[in-house]
Amino acid sequence: MPRTYQPLFAQLEFRRLLPALAASDLGDGMSVVAVAWLAVLIAPPGRSGLLVGAAVAAYALPGAVGAMVFGRWLRRLPAERLLAADSWLRALLLGCVPLAWAVGVLHPVLYVVLLAGSSVLHAWGSAGKYSLLAQILPPDQRLAANALVSSSTSASVIVGPALAGFLATAVSPAWIVGLNAVSFAVLAIQVHRLGAVAKPIATSAPVDTGRSAAGLHLLRRQPELLGALALTWFFNFLYGPVEVALPLHVTEDLHAESSLLGLYWTLFGAGAVLGGLTAGALRKLPLWPVTLGIVAGWGVTLVPFGLGAPASVSVTCFALGGMIYGPFTALSFTLFQDRTPAAWLTTVLAARSAALLTAAPVGTALGGPLTAAFGPGLVLAASGGMTIALAIVATGVRVWGKQRARSRLD
CATH class of the missing domain: 1.20.1250.20 (MFS general substrate transporter like domains)
Structure with a gap:
């Protein structure tokens, strides 16, 4: 491993967090294919293009609304709670997609609503992720940590769609969305394990009221x-x-x-x-x-x-x-x-x-x-x-x- 990154892995909290972040990145990478493909499968005749556009937008854009609407309450929460809240919400609502598919009730409107709900806190989750990195690492290690995390996101763009295409030959894209839900559940659990470590560092700064x-x-x-x-x-x-x-x-x-x-x-x-x-x-x-x-x-x-x-x-x-x-x-x-x-x-x-x-x-x-x-x-x-x-x-x-x-x- 390059010498620049070696000190990061001497930090137990970072060693625990990075694999969970990489798993959620991979899940999102797979969803690039799965979200659009599932929209095509459930769209009414002649409406697939409209539903694909709505699904892709719903998976990303509501985060901007959530950042503005919920800021009054969420800006006071510690970074690890923001990241965990976003992860649990995505795990719960994305997990409903394969369940609804399995019982035959995945209507296009329900699908878009579930995707939109899952992304409402994502701007806060992203903010919590990078704030948490700043809390658990000294200032001289932040750039290296940010580089590893952003590289994980870039790698997921390569591996995720390819893996989703391979899995889709055997299972419905709804189950691939479910795998993304599992990846965020894993991240939420790992962040909870870090809570006891991160809280003293997070509360050492003056409280924003x-x-x-x-x-x-x-x-x-x-x-x-x-x-x-x-x-x-x-x-x-x-x-x-x-x-x-x-x-x-x-x-x-x-x-x-x-x-x-x-x-x-x-x-x-x-x-x-x-x-x-x-x-x-x-x-x-x-x-x-x-x-x-x-x-x-x-x-x-x-x-x-x-x-x-x-x-x-x-x-x-x-x-x-x-x-x-x-x-x-x-x-x-x-x-x-x-x-x-x-x-x-x-x-x-x-x-x-x-x-x-x-x-x-x-x-x-x-x-x-x-x-x-x-x-x-x-x-x-x-x-x-x-x-x-x-x-x-x-x-x-x-x-x-x-x-x-x-x-x-x-």
Whole structure:
């Protein structure tokens, strides 16, 4: 194991938590296929597309609503209770899917309701996860821990859908959703085992009881964190059209089969895992310059798509783009962990998750008409060019902000 990560496994709490987090990531990876496939099976004739869209949206978007609606009550809870609550809710409601399927009552409306209910607390669960990592580990180990956790998520995008496709040859996708429920039950149980360890650390910070600790309010008072959130939102927004344009680039521009599309995403995911693992070695470098370099680097890898590059070149660029993008999530969470007061961390991370849930879907929605109007290659290149411009603008804003701060001190 690389030396950067060895100290993490000297921490008993982290050794217990990481496998459970990886199991839930794998369950979510399998559900990428299972949720949509099950929607196709139970949809009324001629309505499969509508139900697939509703199911996929229900599995993700209600988390943004939950972050805003329940913040008044949930922002005061310890990180481990937030993560456990989200895990138990997902385990319970996703577990109802195979049961309803088995007894023949899985109506499309019931299916969407169960998926939506299971995701209501997910923004808070994500906030609790990274807050818990910040609590059980010293500051100099957070980046390495974030890198392992984000790499687990990237790996699940590769392994999960493939495993779900294999299992679906033998069982209904409803049972695969049930396996996801079991993975979250395992995570909830493991988090409960950590409760006795995490609580003393969590309560050592002042208790958040006032409105001034609300996540969005605190972000407005922290220009650096607000800037990081804005950068991440636009980065994800500009990524959204890629998911629409890349399949059409394969079929229309390259006149290739779906196997080539699978190769693009497989190599991207593998690159993201490798890149994510390198994040632990970046802990001695300044976070902001590295983060802005990642944004610009990802944009550069998309430009060749609009220059008529052959498939061998664009596949290589996309794999390289995955490696460049890989450390971004870990660096972003580390920045928030380091700059946010401990008592407010879950609230701020929940606000962050809620805001980012809208970014990629909006970009994806715009990607459809843009691709139809200008062609997939041009949209991919434009996404890259605008991402490079985003990095340049963000760099300029940061330099201007530093100069302004110095002038005030003088």
